[in-house]
Ligand SMILES: NC(=O)C1=CN([C@@H]2O[C@H](COP(=O)(O)OP(=O)(O)OC[C@H]3O[C@@H](n4cnc5c(N)ncnc54)[C@H](O)[C@@H]3O)[C@@H](O)[C@H]2O)C=CC1
């Protein structure tokens with residue numbers, strides 16, 4: 001039995017805490033939000049996000065970061081990307097170097113263009129930081145539906161410890177040493193899922209979505225490889241696997257926001273309706289900035305930026321993608 005804290009009590013943090021408790025670990029959940037803490041403690045359910053899913057009585061729930069961090073073997077960071085640095089800053093004076101940090105958020109830091117593992121390493125340079133990612137909607141993991149993910153660390157022994165921590169009959173975990181590849185796949189698929197949702201919202205068909213997904217993973221892979229990732233990682237769970245689930249599932253907040261935008265709603269209306277974090281909106285601009293930095297072409301992600309932030313008409317954006325310069329499929 002390991003002592004584990006899950007930092008963040010959104011849908012993913014809650015689902016993972018339940019999974020870790022199922023695995024026999026001693027689990028604590030931390031949240032910054034006192035209302036969320038009260039709800040979880042009193043109802044033993046995260047009603048707005050995972051209705052009908054019981055949170056085991058054995059799971060401790062706390063707003064106290066010291067209580068959450070002290071004495072834990074593993075600390076799972078499950079806050080949205082825009083709060084990863086501020087949360088890491090709250091933790092840094094409390095962590096001991098033997099504690100393993102696991103990032104499960106998917107995104108990039110807007111100002112620095114760092115991946116989230118890099119942000120955490122920046123704040124806690126003495127700790128091992130592992131990424132856990134893959135096609136894994138919280139709603140399905142919480143129902144114990146078979147799911148697969150990959151744990152990434154430059155040190156495969158550390159990745160294996162995280163594999164052992166999470167693995168069970170409904171959650172299979174692979175390992176990889178390609179941390180940047182895993183993180184870029186997880187972050188950028190959200191932007192393509194917004195595009196897939198927009199396409200569905202306009203009323204375009206399955207052909208259109210298959211095109212966005214196929215050319216989308218090509219863009220993601222092109223940028224990832226330029227940043228030092230291995231190409232095959234983008235054929236794996238954190239690449240095409242997560243892209244498939246996010247572009248096709250009604251659980252996806254990114255796809256749902258995209259559908260609303262494709263139907264003519266503004267970005268703010270879409271975010272208001274979805275209520276939970278829509279990471280692709282925050283990642284889209286950072287992805288484009290990284291594309292400039294690494295001299296990589298990302299036409300779909302550029303158009304998503306135009307639609308989200310420049311008021312570009314969605315149909316016009318698709319038309320422009322269709323009549324771009326003629327190309328060989330793979331050069
Ligand atoms: N929900 C899912 O199925 C999955 C989510 N993820 C990733 O996990 C991350 C978290 O997502 P969800 O749990 O779905 O989000 P969510 O939208 O369900 O919950 C957001 C959480 O952020 C917390 N929060 C708000 N302000 C904060 C602050 N200033 N500092 C720290 N925490 C704050 C809230 O208390 C809430 O618990 C995201 O990066 C997401 O992409 C990854 C895999 C699956």
Ligand SMILES: O=C(CO)COP(=O)(O)O
Pocket residue numbers: 106134135136137138190193242245246251252253254255277278279
């Ligand atoms: O990352 C996810 C599934 O793997 C969750 O995607 P959404 O944030 O779009 O819901």
